[in-house]
Amino acid sequence: MEVKAWERFWEKSWTDVWVKEGYQHGKDPLFHILYNNSLRNRHRTALIYYGTVITWDELRDQIMRAAGGLQKLGVEKGDRVYLGMQNCPQFVISYFAAHMLGAIVMAISPAYKEGEVNFVLNNSESKVMIIEESVVPVVNQIRTNIPSVKHIIVTSLEEYLPEDPYPAFPADPNGKGIECPGAIAWKDLIANEPLKKMADVDVNDVALLQYTSGTTGHPKGAMLTHLNLLNGAFVQAVQPYNTVDSVLVAVLPLFHITSMNDHMLAWAFGGNTMVLLARFDPETWMQAVERYQGTYSIVATPVVIAISNHPSFGKYDITSLHNFGIGGATLPQAVFNKYKDLGITLFEGYGMSETTATTAFNPNDAVKLGSIGLPVPQVDLRIADINDLNRDVAIGEEGELWVKTPSSGIGYWNDPEGSKETFLGDGWVRTGDIVKMDEDGYLYICGRLKEMIKSSAYSVFPAEVEEYMYAHPAILECCVIGTPHKVKGEEVKAFVVLKADWKGKITEAELIEWAKSQMAPYKYPRHIEFRDSLPKGNTGKIMRKVLKEEEAAKSAQK
Secondary structure (H helix, E strand, O other): OOOOOOOOOOOOOOOOOOOOOOOOOOOOOHHHHHHHHHHHOOOOEEEOOOOEEEEEHHHHHHHHHHHHEEEEEEEEOOEEEEEEEEOOOHHHHHHHHHOOOOOOEOOOOOOOOOOHHHHHHHHHHHOEEEEEEEHHHHHHHHHHHOOOOOOEEEEEEEEEEOOOOOOOOOOOOOOOOOOOOOOEHHHHHHHHOOOOOOOOOOOOEEEEEEOOOOOOOEEEEEEEEEHHHHHHHHHHHHOOOOOOOEEEEOOOOOOHHHHHHHHHHHHHHHHHHEOOOOOOOOHHHHHHHHHOOOOEEEEEEHHHHHHOOOOOOOOOOOOOEEEEOOOOOOOOOHHHHHHHHHOEEEEEEEEEHHHHHHEEOOOOOOOOOOOOOOOOOEEEEEEOOOOOEEEEOOOOOOOEEEOOOOOOOOOOOHHHHHHHHEEEEEEEEEEEEEEEEOOOOOEEEEEEHHOOEOOOOEEEEEEHHHHHOOOOEEEEEEEEEEEEEEOOOOEEEEEEEEOOOOOOOOOHHHHHHHHHOOOOOOOOOOEEEEEOOEEOOOOOEEOHHHHHHHHHHHHOOO
């Protein structure tokens, strides 16, 4: 079918903060821009890691030495290089060293287990692995099953720590003292002679395989080109009004597309300073923002909730944050107000692995709470009727979001069928997200197409129910799923974490009764389960999939 984009009427809502003329892409990939920034800003600070300061001069030297080391190991253009690390200087150095050779990066969570790592390595036929110590036990278990891997480089998160780290470093005993036979030490990799000549890379060459967790089956490797990374970096470097003096605080994992783009790629484009934190802890994050005068950070919504509820909230001065972005869940008004009282406006955005993260977000001087914001420059979209994909819905109606942008990937690695479902040709991507748009062009997430609950033939989107539930003052966190029902097909169930001062003061039945008054009969939760906490992934996002699996296991036992 021929896909026609909507008229970009939302451009009338762009504020003066945003660059409206878009970006003219040249022939230089992002790693060239990083290299040039390192020359211009050579004595300025590039990275801060728990107090260790790395200048742009020092960073360029280490990237080129790592690239020289990888070249010595036989890495060539098109080879896949697997990165399995939390946030640390080695991740950044490895990422751009691989690109200097024209290799394709795969950024994978170090929390992946044997089955996941085995699948991803064999699916991609990776040649080299660069991993932190905690991944060694996993690799040792599958060594005989990964024939494509020729070399493994092992590093420690503590290699770049100063004598007196600030904030305190979260030590991880996993993998310490465990040998990885035949592995190369990180210090030996960067002891090599620097790379003399960067690879001849076209911006349309594949730069990254970003494996998505997906809702079913094995992860899929979204193929993102150097042009995709360049455009994603431009959007997040320029639209939030970052400058060379900005200080980006990255605690969201860099292996996740949001942090990779919104922090690392934007930093490479802007030539500013990035503060790296290996793992999230509310007090550690606040200490880092205060000490290093962070101006910009992107986190998952549950993270800002956790920070605002921490006893030390208000103890540290975090008012330097003039750009504080969120996403992934509904933000309660009360939490928004807590930050507003400090002079910090939280702004929500939207993106996905297949579109190199950001395709929409709120201008921080024109935020609509509950909205994922306005489409950014150079984004075309349509909102399709889920019952008739040839029809566009009207303003205010719910439908599936389709987007076209220079950040849109080109397909899934070794998966033509999956590619056909999501990547429609001519740059169009089906997001699988159900949205609606208001008359000003602001978008609102209503749910995921695959997470939609069918109750008595009605379509119920979990995100909408959660938004209503968050209006109750007792609720700290909430996640909604569908549970099987013989007559209705599915019923709505909510998992709820109560605020400390509400525990023991309200029952599940009372909360259900309240919900009946807030939404239509087919939407309100018929079951509520109180939990002390909800399962969360590396980004802090609530893992709906885990709760659905738990419920499925319970049903199977009945």
